[in-house]
Amino acid sequence: MAVFIGLDIGGTKIMVAAADREGNLLRRARMATSTSLETDLGNINSMVAEVAANDQITGMGAAIGGPLDWEQGIVSPLHQPAWRDVPLKAIMESRWSCPFHVDVDTNVAALGEYRWGGVFAGRFLYLTLSTGMGGGFLIDGKIYRGQDGAHPEVGHQSIHYRCSNPPAVQCECGAPDCLEALISGNGIRRIYGKSAEMLNPEEWQEVAYNLGQGLRNMAAFYTPDVIRIGGGVAVGGGENFIQAARRVMEDHLKLVPAPRVELSGLGYDTALRGAIALALPDRID
Numbered sequence: 260m261a262v263f264i265g266l267d268i269g270g271t272k273i274m275v276a277a278a279d280r281e282g283n284l285l286r287r288a289r290m291a292t293s294t295s296l297e298t299d300l301g302n303i304n305s306m307v308a309e310v311a312a313n314d315q316i317t318g319m320g321a322a323i324g325g326p327l328d329w330e331q332g333i334v335s336p337l338h339q340p341a342w343r344d345v346p347l348k349a350i351m352e353s354r355w356s357c358p359f360h361v362d363v364d365t366n367v368a369a370l371g372e373y374r375w376g377g378v379f380a381g382r383f384l385y386l387t388l389s390t391g392m393g394g395g396f397l398i399d400g401k402i403y404r405g406q407d408g409a410h411p412e413v414g415h416q417s418i419h420y421r422c423s424n425p426p427a428v429q430c431e432c433g434a435p436d437c438l439e440a441l442i443s444g445n446g447i448r449r450i451y452g453k454s455a456e457m458l459n460p461e462e463w464q465e466v467a468y469n470l471g472q473g474l475r476n477m478a479a480f481y482t483p484d485v486i487r488i489g490g491g492v493a494v495g496g497g498e499n500f501i502q503a504a505r506r507v508m509e510d511h512l513k514l515v516p517a518p519r520v521e522l523s524g525l526g527y528d529t530a531l532r533g534a535i536a537l538a539l540p541d542r543i544d
């Protein structure tokens with residue numbers, strides 16, 4: 260039978276799955292990301308062979324961190340220093356003889372959540388809050404793209420923030436005051452000296468306030484119907500954290516309708532499921 264392969268290539272782990280034509284998962288595999296490009300590509304190919312088993316691979320999709328050129332399929336994920344200007348599409352298409360599509364992980368996660376997470380919204384914003392922070396915006400299921408295909412970087416907006424340790428607010432992009440530097444896993448570690456799961460209630464409240472201010476800006480600019488938030492920090496903070504941020508957003512949003520704000524419905528599989536959506540023949544670019 261025909262199978263479709265999805266890949267979620269992250270800074271700490273790589274997940275691969277095979278699915279049928281309807282997107283139902285058949286088999287899956289995962290390995291830790293290494294520090295060598297050759298090792299990672301070798302692991303990816305062996306996992307693809309494993310999950311495909313004896314079926315015919317008909318399409319492949321992949322989620323990976325930006326920056327990247329989605330049309331040429333050339334990737335340079337910021338948090339994977341060994342991967343620079345890698346022609347991933349050309350490499351995979353010549354190895355597996357089938358179409359290969361790759362996009363920024365947060366765009367791909369948005370597609371997964373939209374297709375399989377029970378989202379019924381024309382204007383849909385998906386946010387990932389994990390090691391870093393990013394978002395993908397869909398209009399009627401189609402990815403919104405900026406100038407020359409640029410990916411909007413919602414994590415690198417400046418907000419009116421609260422922080423008990425202001426000198427530690429330093430974004431990895433080089434700017435001193437980004438939202439990502441306040442609420443991402445790496446940002447939380449720099450500010451509070453511990454991982455998100457170790458935060459006390461007051462510290463969670465501060466992070467929720469800052470997320471809420473970011474949501475307020477995004478709601479004011481995009482006026483989406485729904486904002487879904489996934490990733491380890493969001494899942495760890497849970498419904499209380501998300502709803503505390505929503506209340507901050509609503510308190511400060513005066514002129515546009517407030518979107519629904521919800522926790523991701525797919526948990527840690529959002530980008531992997533989106534990668535399968537990208538592999539299927541009825542995908543929307």
Ligand SMILES: [Zn+2]
Pocket residue numbers: 414415430431432433434437439440
């Ligand atoms: Zn930044």
